[in-house]
Amino acid sequence: EAQVTQNPRYLITVTGKKLTVTCSQNMNHEYMSWYRQDPGLGLRQIYYSMNVEVTDKGDVPEGYKVSRKEKRNFPLILESPSPNQTSLYFCASSLYRGPNQPQHFGDGTRLSIL
């Protein structure tokens, strides 16, 4: 089954403790991205990757890192999480970056930073 898998689904942690949210897709998609969802703001793009070893900042990249060493994986790294990074995070992938490409979203990761 074609899917985007995020882990963990839920995480409560404390300020400053490094964490990684994994994202994996099995559709051989070139394009992957991360969004965060906050009340009243909708979803905003954090980082995106057009292919292996090619990543770039989205609209809200501060406090996050990503890597794309393999085509299928695109982890989101919070080196020193802070409470303002408490949010619902979505990973998405599409075959390539074209505007008509349907994006497949993971089921979301709810992060709480205390």
Added chain:
Amino acid sequence: AQKVTQAQTEISVVEKEDVTLDCVYETRDTTYYLFWYKQPPSGELVFLIRRNSFDEQNEISGRYSWNFQKSTSSFNFTITASQVVDSAVYFCALSEALHLDGSGNTGKLIFGQGTTLQVKP
């Protein structure tokens, strides 16, 4: 700048009522795509529809219909005879265009703020 506005933060209706969710967008591009997603209480995003800027035909899918009006930059979503299972947050989104020189379009979806629909029995 590109922007999507969903002015209705929350809507509450009684089952079987019709309800329209508004979406207004801003873009300077002539080629773009518009989307609607549903987010049920379980949290995942469910794709509902994609429409390109050159196709202004309205679309109907069961109880769902979409009205795309380029003249008013709107892409409204109507649920006919609403049901409790329609209760969710609905997002409208705009995709950046890909320009001929390869610029633009980072693949990003620009989302509206979302409209929470509550359908009461």
